[in-house]
Amino acid sequence: MAMEDIALECERYLAPKGFGGVQVSPPNENVAIHNPSRPWWERYQPVSYKLCTRSGNEDEFRNMVTRCNNVGVRIYVDAVINHMCGNAVSAGTSSTCGSYFNPGSRDFPAVPYSGWDFNDGKCKTSSGDIENYNDATQVRDCRLTGLLDLALEKDYVRSKIAEYMNNLIDIGVAGFRLDASKHMWPGDIKAVLDKLHNLNSNWFPQGSKPFIFQEVIDLGGEPIKSSEYFGNGRVTEFKYGAKLGTVIRKWNGEKMSYLKNWGEGWGFVPSDRALVFVDNHDNQRGHGAGGASILTFWDARLYKMAVGFMLAHPYGFTRVMSSYRWPRNFQNGKDVNDWVGPPNNNGVIKEVTINPDTTCGNDWVCEHRWRQIRNMVAFHNVVDGQPFTNWYDNGSNQVAFGRGNKGFIVFNNDDCFLQLCKLVFLLAHTVMSFLEIKLMAIAQALKSTFLMMAKLNFLLVTLLKIHLLQFMLNLNYKI
Known part of the structure; x- marks a missing residue:
């Protein structure tokens, strides 16, 4: 979604309807991938920390943050700090700002990063990629699906990341989702967070700290545990959406009556450490964690019930998904179009149009505008703390x-x-x-x-x- 559309949505809908904030896609320069054509996941392959993506440039980002803050809607940035782009990407200037980069030589002059700033020497696998998720060191020191793994133990790397995040804080963002936190050592994350500024006092009380939630996929059975990250902030509780989907679908004999002790009673992390959601940008496409039980907008009736339950129940800090449609094409049980990026005209993101019934057009789903979810947000706000x-x-x-x-x-x-x-x-x-x-x-x-x-x-x-x-x-x- 373009930053101008997010700013408009803050003013015309999110603030009046009681939404507290928006998590935005990574706003920094990324690889522009053309085969396949501009997939959604290119946003998770940085080449610099310049604020320049297909959603907008730095001026447009600043305008969005200011306008949303002015109506009481906070901006939370999806921060990709574990890695840069994939090692197989060709050198050149095919990026959203036109900066030169060379993954093969580990050269990212727009930051700048060089070969000294990556974990190639620490990873002990023959491929350089993660090969065994039961080896915690490998998960944190090797490449995630070929993405160049930054050496966060180095103060220079920590400082460049903190410089990027502090720029966003000074502009006015309220906090961060830390992408791929499971693939970083908790102590390295803490060292970066310790360098962060207080929030901008134009919109936040003096001395306020950024809200941090870390993407940690912990479904059990692996050595890395969500609890290792509690000291840095909240963690994403992926078991929440997976288990709730199983219950609402009535799979494996599960019943809603079993939800009486929902939350910690189901083996979830403590409520004050949990960021909860029914689906996210990964698992609604079959990526990430949760599998086939995950409910999405494609399962509208059951999805509304699941989101309604989440917003009514006191466990965790809730996040509602807002999506776009894409032409699904299942072959042998897999959607071969799961890469498709946002609605666009020749690479330019389509405007979010509003239909007479207040839903979105132009293939934007906007689940947050569904009447049932909107009303449950109001309910959630009324019963908060009860x-x-x-x-x-x-x-x-x-x-x-x-x-x-x-x-x-x-x-x-x-x-x-x-x-x-x-x-x-x-x-x-x-x-x-x-x-x-x-x-x-x-x-x-x-x-x-x-x-x-x-x-x-x-x-x-x-x-x-x-x-x-x-x-x-x-x-x-x-x-």
């Missing part, structure tokens, strides 16, 4: 729970009607302590997906046969 209460389940795939005395939510993933007797009692128990109910009318619940409640002065809840139940509100709607 305890998990009044769990109900039918022993199968009908569940409900409260969030203190501010919210109550119901999910029905069964192929039968929802039984309301106990549910009405729990719902009333949730609202009676804070709300003078002048009228509550509950009709028969048919095949509903979920109902959400928030704090109102006057309440009328009606369950109808619609895909996603929302609040039926009077004119005095206050949350």
